[in-house]
Amino acid sequence: VSLGRYLYSLGIRQVGRRMADKLAESYGTVDAFLQDLQQGSDAPSDGETVTVWEDRLGDVHGVGPTVLKSLQTFAQTKESVEAARALAQVVPVHPVATSIAQNDGEPPISTGNDAIDADSTAGASVVPATKIWAGRRVVFTGKLPVKRSQAENFAKEVLGASSTSSQVTKATNLLVYLDEGSKKFMKASELGIDLMQAEEFLELMDSYGGTE
Incomplete structure (x- = not known):
């Protein structure tokens, strides 16, 4: 699946299909997104700290404080972070061809996703360890x-x-x-x-x- 569809499927509040595509263009790869997600998860659990998201998304047109806060709220929910990781492990998430993603010299947190190709999951039923719509x-x-x-x-x-x-x-x-x-x-x-x-x-x- 495309990175935009992956982000959209996570069900992050305020992140509809178009916003998911904007985020995908900024991140470029699922590993880059998961790196920020982990940093957001490690931040103080006040639901308001959005610095990690501002650093990468602050200048992206259409991404305002409400979206940034929604991303941080998602990152502060342990089950959501685990679900995002689990999905990236079992479903091939294709990088954006032309990306403005940057890592500031930091190596991304690897999901092992690059080792999974489309043929490896063809015809197979995939069930992640943590379910992305849990409780919805x-x-x-x-x-x-x-x-x-x-x-x-x-x-x-x-x-x-x-x-x-x-x-x-x-x-x-x-x-x-x-x-x-x-x-x-x-x-x-x-x-x-x-x-x-x-x-x-x-x-x-x-x-x-x-x-x-």
């Missing part, structure tokens, strides 16, 4: 190219979602949608719920071998 309440809307039951089982059993539902409420954490004009999409947008396109969800399934 997910709603699907629209007619998916796969059976709804298959999508819901994948979300719970492989990604770790705590539940799936047909209704969007304040307790919903993520909406997987097909149509931006649907009532569920509009309600989720109003409530500030994280959104994922159905196409992106299917690509995530495919990266785990879940659509075979």
Whole structure:
């Protein structure tokens, strides 16, 4: 998968598809992102310290204080950091071809990802040690190219979602949608719920071998 899709799949609040692509262009490789994620995790646990993110992303157009704080909040959650690492270990994350990523002379924290190629995971079902949607309440809307039951089982059993539902409420954490004009999409947008396109969800399934 591309680095942008990898970042998007982590479910970081305020990091939608376009923002994930911006971050990917800045980092270039998954190892560079994980290095900052580890530094953020090691920072004081006040949820406000964003220096590590400002150093790399402060001048990126569209990346404001809200996104930086969301990245730090994500980094301060041990389960989220473990999930990000686990996913990078089992799913090939391709670097951005033209990157402005810099390491300031520091060697990146290696995930071993470079040793994994697409053929090594083809036809295999991949289940990470830590599940990236652990505890999230997910709603699907629209007619998916796969059976709804298959999508819901994948979300719970492989990604770790705590539940799936047909209704969007304040307790919903993520909406997987097909149509931006649907009532569920509009309600989720109003409530500030994280959104994922159905196409992106299917690509995530495919990266785990879940659509075979």
